[in-house]
Amino acid sequence: MNESTDVSRAEFCVIACAEIFRGDGEVMASAFGTAPALGARLAKLTFAPDLVLTDGDAALMVGAPALGTPPSELTIESHMPYRKVFDVVWSGRRNLIMMASQIDRTGNQNISAIGDWAKPKAQLVGVRGAPGNTVNHPTSYWVPNHSTRSFVDQVDVVSGVGYARAMSAGPSATRFHQIRHVVSNLGVFDFETPEHVMRLRSVHPGVTVDEIVEATSFALVIPDDVPDTRPPTPEESELIRDVLDPKGLRDREVKS
Amino acid sequence: MADKRLSLDELIGELRSGMTIGIGGWGSRRKPMAAVRAMLRSDLTDLTVVSYGGPDVGLLCAAGKVRKVIFAFVTLDSIPTDPHFRVARQTGAIEAMEVDEGMFYLGLLAASQRVPFLPTRAGLGSDVLALNPSLRTITSPYDDGEELVAMPALSLDAAVIHVNRADAGGSGQILGPDPFFDDLFLGAAKRRYVTTERLVTTQQFASEGPIQTMCISRLLTDGVIETPGGAHFTACVPDYPRDEAFQKAYVAAAGDADAWTAFRELYLEVDEAGYQTARTDRVREQGEVAR
Numbered sequence: 001m002n003e004s005t006d007v008s009r010a011e012f013c014v015i016a017c018a019e020i021f022r023g024d025g026e027v028m029a030s031a032f033g034t035a036p037a038l039g040a041r042l043a044k045l046t047f048a049p050d051l052v053l054t055d056g057d058a059a060l061m062v063g064a065p066a067l068g069t070p071p072s073e074l075t076i077e078s079h080m081p082y083r084k085v086f087d088v089v090w091s092g093r094r095n096l097i098m099m100a101s102q103i104d105r106t107g108n109q110n111i112s113a114i115g116d117w118a119k120p121k122a123q124l125v126g127v128r129g130a131p132g133n134t135v136n137h138p139t140s141y142w143v144p145n146h147s148t149r150s151f152v153d154q155v156d157v158v159s160g161v162g163y164a165r166a167m168s169a170g171p172s173a174t175r176f177h178q179i180r181h182v183v184s185n186l187g188v189f190d191f192e193t194p195e196h197v198m199r200l201r202s203v204h205p206g207v208t209v210d211e212i213v214e215a216t217s218f219a220l221v222i223p224d225d226v227p228d229t230r231p232p233t234p235e236e237s238e239l240i241r242d243v244l245d246p247k248g249l250r251d252r253e254v255k256s
Numbered sequence: 257m258a259d260k261r262l263s264l265d266e267l268i269g270e271l272r273s274g275m276t277i278g279i280g281g282w283g284s285r286r287k288p289m290a291a292v293r294a295m296l297r298s299d300l301t302d303l304t305v306v307s308y309g310g311p312d313v314g315l316l317c318a319a320g321k322v323r324k325v326i327f328a329f330v331t332l333d334s335i336p337t338d339p340h341f342r343v344a345r346q347t348g349a350i351e352a353m354e355v356d357e358g359m360f361y362l363g364l365l366a367a368s369q370r371v372p373f374l375p376t377r378a379g380l381g382s383d384v385l386a387l388n389p390s391l392r393t394i395t396s397p398y399d400d401g402e403e404l405v406a407m408p409a410l411s412l413d414a415a416v417i418h419v420n421r422a423d424a425g426g427s428g429q430i431l432g433p434d435p436f437f438d439d440l441f442l443g444a445a446k447r448r449y450v451t452t453e454r455l456v457t458t459q460q461f462a463s464e465g466p467i468q469t470m471c472i473s474r475l476l477t478d479g480v481i482e483t484p485g486g487a488h489f490t491a492c493v494p495d496y497p498r499d500e501a502f503q504k505a506y507v508a509a510a511g512d513a514d515a516w517t518a519f520r521e522l523y524l525e526v527d528e529a530g531y532q533t534a535r536t537d538r539v540r541e542q543g544e545v546a547r
Contacts, residue, residue, distance in 0.1 A: 058433035081435060081436070082437070083361070083435075086358050086361060090358070090376075090378075112354060117387055118348070119348040120345055120346055122346065123337065123342040123345040125329050125330070125331050126328055126329030127354055127355070127357075127384060130356070130382070131380075132358040134381075134382075135380050158383040158386075161381035161382050166380075166381045170380075170403055171402070171403075172377060172380055175402075177381075
């Protein structure tokens with residue numbers, strides 16, 4: 001049941017997202033997307049018990065309830081309207097997984113527009129809080145559809161700030177800047193290279209390094225030995241399947 | 257206490273083409289939609305719209321009312337983007353100033369506090385600075401020497417917000433979980449308007465909610481307009497949630513010229529009472545279809 005052959009691709013993504021919160025103490029975990037939301041909750045129930053989770057609206061909630069729990073069944077521990085979210089963001093007491101329509105080699109993220117910003121080919125949601133988030137607290141990204149269209153050489157509009165852009169902007173931009181991981185449906189990536197360019201950190205079992213290279217527009221740093229993304233422990237599997245996501249929403253976001 | 261009650265028509269009479277207008281709420285939540293619908297019916301044009309954008313921005317763009325949008329996002333929350341805003345941007349029909357949502361907050365705060373800018377780390381290194389060449393950075397005058405973004409005041413000619421309860425003097429009560437930045441929109445504006453689900457007496461506030469919900473003081477208000485259902489189809493909890501079915505119909509109609517004409521005729525080329533009747537009828541008809 002819990003051998004890695006039975007683990008769905010989505011479950012590897014959940015584990016990879018959970019790992020982003022390892023070592024975090026009492027910080028606000030914000031996680032957009034199904035795998036990130038499950039990852040944050042799983043981390044809280046296991047190795048990062050002090051994480052503070054938001055209810056997705058204007059409050060911090062107790063525990064780590066299943067995805068889709070009705071608001072009336074949540075226990076609220078604190079008021080967190082948007083005005084106070086900025087206090088948290090700018091104080092750095094937050095660890096965030098955002099989505100990225102485009103991500104590039106140095107960790108720039110785009111959720112603003114595809115093409116020329118002045119008259120875009122596709123208007124997306126807007127930069128939102130990405131510029132401020134990335135220069136204030138650790139930020140990671142979730143890309144459920146890894147392809148040459150999402151992993152691009154250079155993003156069209158730098159919304160979330162990557163390493164090269166932060167460094168050229170100076171010490172005020174780099175002071176609290178950290179892009180931890182990028183998790184996609186194919187693997188996990190980081191910037192732990194001398195020049196802070198994207199490195200393949202692990203591949204999800206069932207995916208080959210060649211597939212990842214093929215689906216990426218730029219040259220990844222690929223170590224000689226690329227480990228597999230770790231499978232969930234039996235306890236983690238049970239939490240994901242029976243407690244946090246009994247309806248299997250994860251497998252709708254990422255197909256095996 | 258002055259009586260600040262106005263009608264929607266009187267509100268529109270206070271506005272002028274070419275104005276910079278702030279619209280309260282956030283995404284598809286507690287938007288002053290009755291006031292937006294009144295703007296759509298008016299001959300106002302050439303507006304600069306400042307908004308944590310939702311369908312307010314999309315509708316004003318679709319009606320050709322907008323010269324420029326100042327925004328950090330435009331979203332319908334349960335649907336990622338607004339179709340009319342997408343078209344307006346992709347056809348180059350409008351000018352845009354896109355900033356980080358925290359910069360946006362500080363811009364309103366600076367205008368409210370009558371200072372020219374407020375410093376922030378947000379924006380450094382991003383394309384927000386490159387795409388808005390008017391934005392400047394400032395070096396800290398203290399020993400740290402940090403270089404930060406100087407977010408300029410977002411000064412507004414007028415602002416309109418929507419609240420759950422208000423009195424005739426212009427005090428407002430927000431009963432939902434998040435007041436967003438509505439008080440700052442009012443603080444940043446020369447002319448300040450509050451639409452409300454229900455006008456109540458001042459004495460009634462205390463039975464509606466705790467003191468923290470009485471968050472809009474009449475110091476910030478020039479006019480108050482009672483507009484029941486005035487945030488529809490956006491959320492106005494606890495009075496009503498977002499009308500997701502209506503929002504879906506809005507998005508579907510936007511994708512087709514004939515459907516959009518029909519939507520406009522039914523919902524937008526009528527007065528506010530006509531809108532409220534049409535949207536209530538819609539629910540009844542859908543219910544009958546379901547039966």
